Amino acid sequence: MDILNFFKAVRSDIANQQFDQLNTYQLDKPEYFNWVEDIFYPLNVQAFPNSPALLWRYRDKERTYSFQEIYDLSNQLVNFLRRHDIQKGDHIYSLLPLVPANWISLLATIKGGFIMMPTATNLTARDINYRFETLFPEVMISNQANAEKIDEAEQQSGKKIKLKILTDGERNGWFFIDEILKENKQAEAEKTLADEPFLYFFTSGTTGLPKVVVHTHFTYPFGHLSTATWVGAVHGDIHYNISAPGWAKFAWSSFFAPWNTGATIFANQVDGFVPKEQLEAMEKYGITTFCASPTVLRMLIQEDLTQYDLKIRICNAAGEPLNPDVIEKWKNGTGTVIRDGYGQTETTCLVGNLPGVDLRPGSMGRPTFLYDIIICDEEGNELAPLEEGTICVKMDKARHNGIFIEYLKDSVRTNKAFRHGLYYTGDKAYKDEDGFIWFIGRDDDVIKASAYRIGPFEVESVLIEHDAVLESAVVASPHDLRGYAVKAFVILSEGYSPSKELAEELFGFAEKGLAKYKVPRIIEFPESLPKTISGKIRRVELRANEANDKIGNVKKVHEYFHKKY
Secondary structure, three states: OOHHHHHHHHHHHHHOOOOOOHHHOOOOOOOEOOHHHHHHHHHHHOOOOOOEEEEEEEOOEEEEEEHHHHHHHHHHHHHHHHHOOOOOOOEEEEEOOOOOHHHHHHHHHHHHOOEEEEOOOOOOHHHHHHHHHHOOOOEEEEOHHHHHHHHHHHHHHOOOOOEEEEOOOOOOOOEEHHHHHHOOOOOOOOOOEOOOEEEEEEOOOOOOOOOEEEEEOOHHHHHHHHHHHHHOOOOOOEEEEOOOOOOHHHHHHHHHHHHHOOOEEEEEEOOOOOHHHHHHHHHHOOOOEEEEOHHHHHHHOOOOHHHOOOOOOEEEEOOOOOOHHHHHHHHHHHOOOEEEEEEOOOOOEEEEOOOOOOOOOOOOEEEOOOOOEEEEOOOOOEOOOOOOEEEEEEOOOOOOOOOOOEEOOOHHHHHHHEEOOEEEEEEEEEEOOOOOEEEEEEOOOOEEEOOEEEOHHHHHHHHOOOOOEEEEEEEEEEEOOOEEEEEEEEEEOOOOOOOHHHHHHHHHHHHHHOOHHHOOOEEEOOOOOOEOOOOOEOHHHHHHHHHHHHHHOOOOOOEEEOOOO
């Protein structure tokens, strides 16, 4: 089967929620592949040119772009870049809030054969300079609010960015993006090899400085067919994914997955996350498929969901483990079940609970159709059901998937990830007898206390069920006797205050839902939790603080110890 018919077949199966035959399709991998011309154009632009591709709103502004219009704009950007001597293989950094230029520039990147590096807006000039030291761009696309720190980083680097494009206002040395409107709406697509790189991501990383993940023209867009099966959006759906540009989850669910199936993408640009305003927007714009992190969902369920006329038929969560308590409250409020999924910056959706398929609350689901996933030990041996090991993907060259090809200029880390004919994700889990995968934690998140191995997610899942707990993070705290003790950092729900009495109540609550060795021995009520820019809790930072505090004998105001400590 050629690539176009492969996409057509998968689209049809997603629309009909018939997934059993997906693994039977045989694909002839093309030598050359350009997703914009080979897939996006025939299946979206030609098929329904006037259908909405992107619905964007910010405050009192809103704008709908049809598939034809956004395709034409991307062609104009390709021509503008070429006119300013930007060549195939040149690097484009985008540092943008949630504005339409994100979609236009990524389409142009693919069609023109450039390489895109999406970058988060809340990086400092120092962060940007580190990225410039790793890989200096020929093109920068940004907004006024971030232009100054880009210019500062450029000056620090001692190099000159060839072309800088601004999406709003004026600034010396920058072109305004409306200049592209003067260009021709027709552009010739670059002939790109399937295995040529087009997208780089800096990993957020739990240890060390960020590394660059390299994705190719074929593997990544094609691989997001697995994400599309999990997202479940089809032509006619309005899909909303709460994710900031600059991170892989944006590419996952705000670009490739919905446009692989011709759905409309909703982009809700906000100045700050307000649950009530989010729900009002979802009601107003008739969102039918929705994806968010568990952190976002925990905030949304603080509202009375029954007061909103939501049209959601499919809801997904990814980015961190999903608590069963969140699933229950969301279902009670919306009538829909949250379908958990799992993947990484390095991959597309590896595991998921697919629409219309029975799930097991607490499980991430089963492997998606592009992936042969097993649980392995460090020697590459597959483990028996219910045995804990590392989530690994069999790298069968005859079976195409969406896994990255390397960490740029880092053969040591690349070789550590790819060994024994497997890709090692670095995440711990086990698989049950029916093939459902249950997440335990990152290799460096697993707690070992008194010879027991404890997954922090298990403890967090119990604590979050208490009404007083809005959010929790569990780590290992150094202990003279046990080596480590289980410590929980708890963010309280509105109306609750830190106290010894509340800590004792939470200790008792945990004892009812956990094996004794998993019960927290320490609870601290901090004002906030350290997180990555994409919203994931940085347990590595909490662990490091614990180790330093023990050495310095730091006494904390809102820290309480279990009587069995």
